[in-house]
Amino acid sequence: xxxxxxxxxxxxxxxxxxxxxCKVTGYTLTELSVNWVRQAPGKGLxxxxxxxxxxxxxxxxxxxxxxxxxxxxxxxxxxxxxxRSLTSEDTxxxxxxxxxxxPGGSGAFDIWGQGTKVTVSS
Amino acid sequence: EIVLTQSPGTLSLSPxxxxxxSCRASQSVASTNVNWYQQxxxxxxxxxxxxxxxxxxxxxxxxxxxxxxxDFTLTISRLEPEDFAVYYCQLYGSSPLLTFGGGTKVExx
Numbered sequence: 001x002x003x004x005x006x007x008x009x010x011x012x013x014x015x016x017x018x019x020x021x022c023k024v025t026g027y028t029l030t031e032l033s034v035n036w037v038r039q040a041p042g043k044g045l046x047x048x049x050x051x052x053x054x055x056x057x058x059x060x061x062x063x064x065x066x067x068x069x070x071x072x073x074x075x076x077x078x079x080x081x082x083x084r085s086l087t088s089e090d091t092x093x094x095x096x097x098x099x100x101x102x103p104g105g106s107g108a109f110d111i112w113g114q115g116t117k118v119t120v121s122s
Numbered sequence: 123e124i125v126l127t128q129s130p131g132t133l134s135l136s137p138x139x140x141x142x143x144s145c146r147a148s149q150s151v152a153s154t155n156v157n158w159y160q161q162x163x164x165x166x167x168x169x170x171x172x173x174x175x176x177x178x179x180x181x182x183x184x185x186x187x188x189x190x191x192x193d194f195t196l197t198i199s200r201l202e203p204e205d206f207a208v209y210y211c212q213l214y215g216s217s218p219l220l221t222f223g224g225g226t227k228v229e230x231x
Contacts (some may be wrong), residue, residue, distance in 0.1 A: 013167045035220070045159075045167065045210055045222040051137020052219060095166055101179055108157040108172030110179070115166055
């Protein structure tokens with residue numbers, strides 16, 4: 001059974017960088033397309049970006065281009081999301097998510113990490 | 123860029139009632155990759171429906187999805203206590219690659 005296990009909560013100062021990890025268990029990372037979604041307190045879901053399986057390249061939401069980088073270490077089946085130049089607006093729960101049993105090109109994420117709470121405060 | 127607008131923002135219903143949630147796209151959607159999620163407080167989203175109308179594994183048949191073009195609907199035929207939550211529609215494969223609607227909260231009346 002595929003599971004995504006994320007790194008723990010973080011507190012960051014404005015201007016700092018954040019790196020969240022997402023370890024895949026029960027499967028290999030190379031067979032998955034990991035995406036990243038965040039949710040600010042009391043707000044909706046916001047997509048940051050992820051691997052497009054058809055293009056086999058990482059696509060970033062326009063809002064975050066230039067400030068976010070998503071990488072993978074396939075030797076340890078772990079995906080990473082780095083977000084730079086943090087502000088209080090980046091305070092949110094960050095999730096990694098992927099397609100498991102649903103069709104590969106559907107973008108229907110049936111597997112989610114547990115979430116990583118990030119607080120940006122001076 | 124396609125924007126998804128969900129309505130109503132909040133739906134107040136009683137257990138046993140029917141819930142109809144709307145998701146409208148700002149332009150006609152060529153992709154059939156319209157998906158719906160349920161999110162309970164403090165939990166990660168859970169996939170309910172993918173490809174407009176297919177229930178995900180383990181999702182009860184009281185949940186159904188429909189629609190085409192710009193208008194998509196999630197229907198819960200008879201609300202159970204565990205169904206009171208926030209629901210999000212999502213579109214994948216257009217521009218931007220992935221977008222979520224703003225959510226509809228289904229609360230107990």
